[in-house]
Amino acid sequence: MADPILELRDVKTHFPVYQGTLFKRQTGAVKAVDGVTLSVGRGEVLGLVGESGCGKSTLARTIMQLVPTTGGTVFLEGKNLTASSAGEVRAMRRDMQMVFQDPFASLNPRMSVYATLAEPLHAHAVCPESEIPARVAELMEVVGLAPRFMQKYPHEFSGGQRQRIAIARALALKPRVIVADEPVSALDVSIQAQILNLLAQLVRQMNLSLIFIAHDLSVVKHISDRIAVMYLGKIVEIGPAIDVIDHARHPYTRALVSAIPTADPDKERNRQRIVLAGDPPSPINPPAGCSFHPRCPHATEVCKQAVPPLVKVDATREVACVRWQEI
Amino acid sequence: MALLTVTDLRTHFHTRSGVYRAVDGVSFSVERGETLGIVGESGSGKSVTCYSIMGLIPQPPGRIASGTAIFDGIDLLHCRPAQARAIRGKRVSMIFQDPMTSLNPYMRISEQLIEPLLIHEKVSRAEAMKRALAMLEAVGINDAAKRIHYYPHEFSGGMRQRVMIAMALITQPELLIADEPTTALDVTVQAQILELIRKMQRELGMAVIFITHDLGVVSGLCDRVLVMYAGHIVESGGVRPIFYEPRHPYTRALQRSIPALQQKGAELYTIPGLPPDVSKPLPGCAFAERCEFASDRCRTEPVVLSECSPAHWHACGRVARGEI
Numbered sequence: 001m002a003d004p005i006l007e008l009r010d011v012k013t014h015f016p017v018y019q020g021t022l023f024k025r026q027t028g029a030v031k032a033v034d035g036v037t038l039s040v041g042r043g044e045v046l047g048l049v050g051e052s053g054c055g056k057s058t059l060a061r062t063i064m065q066l067v068p069t070t071g072g073t074v075f076l077e078g079k080n081l082t083a084s085s086a087g088e089v090r091a092m093r094r095d096m097q098m099v100f101q102d103p104f105a106s107l108n109p110r111m112s113v114y115a116t117l118a119e120p121l122h123a124h125a126v127c128p129e130s131e132i133p134a135r136v137a138e139l140m141e142v143v144g145l146a147p148r149f150m151q152k153y154p155h156e157f158s159g160g161q162r163q164r165i166a167i168a169r170a171l172a173l174k175p176r177v178i179v180a181d182e183p184v185s186a187l188d189v190s191i192q193a194q195i196l197n198l199l200a201q202l203v204r205q206m207n208l209s210l211i212f213i214a215h216d217l218s219v220v221k222h223i224s225d226r227i228a229v230m231y232l233g234k235i236v237e238i239g240p241a242i243d244v245i246d247h248a249r250h251p252y253t254r255a256l257v258s259a260i261p262t263a264d265p266d267k268e269r270n271r272q273r274i275v276l277a278g279d280p281p282s283p284i285n286p287p288a289g290c291s292f293h294p295r296c297p298h299a300t301e302v303c304k305q306a307v308p309p310l311v312k313v314d315a316t317r318e319v320a321c322v323r324w325q326e327i
Numbered sequence: 328m329a330l331l332t333v334t335d336l337r338t339h340f341h342t343r344s345g346v347y348r349a350v351d352g353v354s355f356s357v358e359r360g361e362t363l364g365i366v367g368e369s370g371s372g373k374s375v376t377c378y379s380i381m382g383l384i385p386q387p388p389g390r391i392a393s394g395t396a397i398f399d400g401i402d403l404l405h406c407r408p409a410q411a412r413a414i415r416g417k418r419v420s421m422i423f424q425d426p427m428t429s430l431n432p433y434m435r436i437s438e439q440l441i442e443p444l445l446i447h448e449k450v451s452r453a454e455a456m457k458r459a460l461a462m463l464e465a466v467g468i469n470d471a472a473k474r475i476h477y478y479p480h481e482f483s484g485g486m487r488q489r490v491m492i493a494m495a496l497i498t499q500p501e502l503l504i505a506d507e508p509t510t511a512l513d514v515t516v517q518a519q520i521l522e523l524i525r526k527m528q529r530e531l532g533m534a535v536i537f538i539t540h541d542l543g544v545v546s547g548l549c550d551r552v553l554v555m556y557a558g559h560i561v562e563s564g565g566v567r568p569i570f571y572e573p574r575h576p577y578t579r580a581l582q583r584s585i586p587a588l589q590q591k592g593a594e595l596y597t598i599p600g601l602p603p604d605v606s607k608p609l610p611g612c613a614f615a616e617r618c619e620f621a622s623d624r625c626r627t628e629p630v631v632l633s634e635c636s637p638a639h640w641h642a643c644g645r646v647a648r649g650e651i
Binding site: 051052158160188189190192193194196197200215216217218219221222223241242255256258259260261262263264265266268269273275276277278279 | 368369469483484485486513514515516517518519521522540541542543544545546547566567570571580581582584585586587591594595596597598601
């Protein structure tokens with residue numbers, strides 16, 4: 001991609017596993033993110049999907065430098081974040097903000113909306129103190145909240161309104177990249193639609209780049225330009241949103257797509273379902289070869305041998321399956 | 328005769344800040360072998376309806392203000408406690424949303440599985456264990472003979488939900504109430520669990536009440552659907568009429584806000600505002616404040632369910648009068 005705003009090269013985040021009480025020794029590692037390479041363009045929405053435990057949240061935290069990276073590099077605007085000092089990373093956070101899943105847990109219950117939204121403005125000293133109230137009011141309007149609620153506390157708001165506050169907080173420093181980790185999963189359908197519309201509108205108006213993490217494929221398809229599918233710490237398929245969902249190449253993506261129920265009784269009752277057996281394997285001790293092979297309906301001996309690399313299947317698609325041409 | 332008939336159920340919660348009418352005049356029935364879906368947003372009263380039938384409402388603060396729930400001739404809300412106990416867990420069982428918290432972490436799976444059998448069927452432990460093992464195999468737990476002695480924390484979320492289902496079905500109930508059994512699970516595991524419920528229903532011929540907020544799950548699983556809003560049923564009918572000819576503006580709005588059914592990238596339809604505060608009196612339609620079709624009459628005149636075509640009911644005054 002020409003001039004990406006965010007670039008990840010072979011990023012790995014492993015968490016050590018210790019055993020023994022007195023003489024602790026490392027016996028293994030949870031390979032939460034295990035060699036992810038991707039880039040995000042300016043103003044682009046990249047959807048990231050996968051089952052729980054596949055490493056999508058850890059990837060988000062790795063991008064934000066909230067967890068130590070084990071290997072690989074993260075570039076923001078061409079600057080290497082993994083090699084930067086803590087101070088430099090803190091300064092870079094202005095350009096990169098996060099929205100978390102649970103708006104009930106991600107807002108401090110003892111801070112009013114004003115205090116919550118003013119904090120990043122104070123911390124980064126982006127505007128004179130006297131302008132902060134006006135800036136907070138402006139932020140609230142941007143996300144569709146009336147500024148007269150400024151002195152209220154999080155418990156006085158509904159889930160959807162709290163998520164708006166969390167989005168306003170992320171926007172306070174005028175970032176260029178937002179990482180949203182399951183921002184609508186905790187919300188009802190009708191409220192979910194409001195938040196999706198808001199995010200889509202903000203991306204357009206402010207030319208933001210958005211990494212949108214969710215496990216609901218229909219939501220991801222709706223908002224994303226491109227989609228990356230993760231399985232056990234690796235990207236197994238990436239490409240334009242419509243292609244990935246409607247013409248999935250990787251057997252795992254196909255199974256994911258087929259698992260979403262459609263709200264249309266006739267179609268739902270007559271469609272072919274691929275029901276995967278079992279649960280995802282442990283990321284401490286992933287299966288040899290393709291980590292999906294024990295659950296894959298198309299697996300052969302070849303799949304057990306080597307880890308399939310992500311290969312280009314056309315100009316915009318990449319798939320990590322050795323048998324993509326046959327199946 | 329229907330297996331379960333609920334008439335005019337009202338469950339209110341008396342709190343310091345007022346009386347919350349969580350369920351306010353709900354009537355429905357479930358036939359033998361049928362799957363009934365109850366859909367609605369959080370706080371619409373769908374779970375409280377089922378908890379009331381099962382006698383799981385903490386009283387106080389809860390109070391069943393009125394209503395009957397006749398299960399095979401016995402009113403579950405007004406019968407003697409011993410009578411209700413003989414039905415609950417035996418002929419009617421329930422599975423809950425969160426398999427992480429609804430199993431006892433201190434008890435082995437085997438103990439939890441045989442408990443309903445020992446209580447309700449007076450069988451020997453050995454016999455109960457044999458049936459528990461068979462049930463665990465039926466819900467698709469591999470290596471069941473070994474795993475039956477495990478503790479819940481040794482199981483994944485999907486497996487725990489399978490154990491919950493095994494526990495609910497071990498007494499071969501006539502009615503299974505499933506309260507959002509797949510909401511906490513991944514889509515792939517959800518597909519497995521839904522398939523399992525379908526299979527067990529075919530084999531045992533039981534009726535199922537399936538509570539969910541996911542219209543997609545309802546469309547594939549249910550025969551009939553109730554749509555709830557603010558403690559009331561706003562629409563009920565067969566699954567095809569509800570999806571293809573929804574009458575109530577709330578049902579229509581819900582469908583329009585699902586991303587999968589819309590053009591990609593198009594602005595999603597949103598329902599303005601928030602659900603009403605059910606502790607305040609609502610003289611008219613509860614949805615009027617958020618409804619794009621609401622007139623002054625909607626806000627003041629009480630609404631009643633009316634039948635627009637056989638077995639398809641809705642509670643919209645304007646639709647009933649043919650105005651929209």
